[in-house]
Amino acid sequence: MNQTNAVPIRPLESQTKRPPTKWTKHLWGYLFLLPAVAIFFTFLWMPIGKGVIFSFYHIDFVKGDTFVGWDNYNRIFNDPDVWTSVKNTLYYMSLGVLIGFWVPILFAISISEMRRFQGFARIAAYLPYVVPVVVLYGLWRWLYDPVGPINAVTTRLGFDSVAFLTDTAWSMISLVVMETWQSFGSALLIYLAAILSIPRDWYEAAEIDGAGVWKRIRYITLPAIKNQIILLFLLQLIATSQGFQSQMAMLDGGPNNATLTYALLVVKYAFRQQDYGSASALGVMMFLVLGLLAVLQYRMSNKKEA
Structure with a gap:
């Protein structure tokens, strides 16, 4: 009996399947990092940003803040x-x-x-x-x-x-x-x-x-x-x-x-x-x-x- 070396044909879906992108490949890693990034942003970068904004204001917790420009x-x-x-x-x-x-x-x-x-x-x-x-x-x-x-x-x-x-x-x-x-x-x-x-x-x-x-x-x-x-x-x-x-x-x-x-x-x-x-x-x-x-x-x- 003759032995054939035929190459099996892959299904069409596997041939057209696109390789995973960088984001989908590391999706779970980014999801685990999300809480730490949120805490970092909330307690570090947000206060820094507010500090820059407050430096141009006269802060008054009773009467409200007043923009003073470069006076500070x-x-x-x-x-x-x-x-x-x-x-x-x-x-x-x-x-x-x-x-x-x-x-x-x-x-x-x-x-x-x-x-x-x-x-x-x-x-x-x-x-x-x-x-x-x-x-x-x-x-x-x-x-x-x-x-x-x-x-x-x-x-x-x-x-x-x-x-x-x-x-x-x-x-x-x-x-x-x-x-x-x-x-x-x-x-x-x-x-x-x-x-x-x-x-x-x-x-x-x-x-x-x-x-x-x-x-x-x-x-x-x-x-x-x-x-x-x-x-x-x-x-x-x-x-x-x-x-x-x-x-x-x-x-x-x-x-x-x-x-x-x-x-x-x-x-x-x-x-x-x-x-x-x-x-x-x-x-x-x-x-x-x-x-x-x-x-x-x-x-x-x-x-x-x-």
């Missing part, structure tokens, strides 16, 4: 407290970089070089991050007190007592030191994870070639975590540009407006002066600056992935 922007640009807050915010950001930015890097490198008690050191460095802010502020008020532990030690060493919270020269520095102690643990874990992902063969080869600790750090560790350093630097700039919590809770912008940051001024405009239009104008200006920093961070993140 003229007011904030002519307010000397605004420029004081901008200067203080830039000073606060600079102190955060000079004092606090390098602390987690140094601790991460030190812990990675430890041969013993490395796990204990990680936990001890991260513990301040979980301290509640109420406890944190009470603790550091006691430490900074004129008769507190820090001044007790400095006076015993022969130095004068320092008014950390009431001296305009020391108030912002004191807040940055406090926040560095409390928050450096989270950045430390990121740096430590990046350092521990470096192949150990590199360090072994460097040791065989006679490289000491400092040369290994300079030529292996720091170049390997360069991308993490850049990204966390940008994130710190964004975070410190919005700082107001410790300034408000500890000193309320004092002494003599020495710790009055931009974000704290927005809060005072809105909830103390009840000038929501000018507060919205301040928020719009901050949104534009932070948007530029966010774009820069996004570009750096894409460059890292590439």
